[in-house]
Amino acid sequence: MVNYLLKITAELENLTNLQPQGGCDDPNFSYLFKVKCGRCGEVSQKETCVTLSETVALPAGKATTNLMQKCKFCGRDGTITMIPGQGKPLTDEASQAGKYAPLMQFDCRGYEPLEYIEGTKFDDIDLSAGEFSEYDEKGECPVMISNLRSTFDVVK
Ligand SMILES: [Zn+2]
Numbered sequence: 001m002v003n004y005l006l007k008i009t010a011e012l013e014n015l016t017n018l019q020p021q022g023g024c025d026d027p028n029f030s031y032l033f034k035v036k037c038g039r040c041g042e043v044s045q046k047e048t049c050v051t052l053s054e055t056v057a058l059p060a061g062k063a064t065t066n067l068m069q070k071c072k073f074c075g076r077d078g079t080i081t082m083i084p085g086q087g088k089p090l091t092d093e094a095s096q097a098g099k100y101a102p103l104m105q106f107d108c109r110g111y112e113p114l115e116y117i118e119g120t121k122f123d124d125i126d127l128s129a130g131e132f133s134e135y136d137e138k139g140e141c142p143v144m145i146s147n148l149r150s151t152f153d154v155v156k
Contacts, residue, residue, distance in 0.1 A: 003083065003107050003155040006116055007100035009090060013144035014136065016092035024087020024103050027053035031104060032153075035069070035078070042073035043114060050106070051084040052082055071109070078110025100151060115136065116150040 012018060020029040032047045047066060055064040058079070067080040083105040090101035106113060133144040 001107065001109070002112075003050070003105055004113050004152040005086060005105045005155050006033075006103045006113070006150060006152055007076070008103055008148065008150045009095060009098065009100045009114075010148040011144075011146045012090070012092055012095045013146075014139065014141045015143050015145065016095075017089035018095075018101075018145065019087065019089035025052065025091075025149075027082040030115070031082075031106075035080070035108075035113040036114055037071040037074060037076060038078065038110050038112060039076045040071060040074040042071055044069075044072075048080065050080055050082055054086060071110075076110055078108070079126045080109075080111060080113075081107040083107055100149075105155060113152050116152070 008018075010018060020026055023027060028051060030049050030051045032049050034044050035048050036043045048069065050066045050068045052066065055066055056068050057064050058068070065079040065081040068077065069080075070077050087103050088101050094101055133142065133146075135141075136143045
């Protein structure tokens with residue numbers, strides 16, 4: 001069993017505590033990424049979307065998972081189960097130190113998660129282009145997020 005911890009970092013200007021809208025464990029926040037089949041190595045064409053509020057029952061036992069998907073190439077079944085409670089907002093200090101903030105842990109069976117598709121909403125910010133800039137009228141300063149990077153750390 002291998003778990004993967006999704007972590008992100010970005011350059012923040014006049015902004016701190018970057019996290020998904022509603023928090024890392026927001027039941028309706030969708031995490032998008034591509035997966036690689038553990039048997040044949042085929043990389044999915046389409047990104048996979050997992051959301052805490054969406055679960056499917058596993059055929060055996062009482063457990064549930066967040067995604068069950070069959071590899072289009074070799075037909076092997078794989079599952080991805082989200083493990084909440086690991087997320088931390090990316091602070092200005094961590095960003096400046098080049099540190100990554102954890103978002104969500106995934107228990108992946110049969111699949112390996114690849115590139116995280118940045119995007120959807122971080123605190124009302126659309127990061128689908130990988131960067132964002134705006135002028136904060138209240139604080140009278142430019143707000144900027146750039147160079148967003150993500151990584152999947154293997155957790156044993
Ligand atoms: Zn396969």
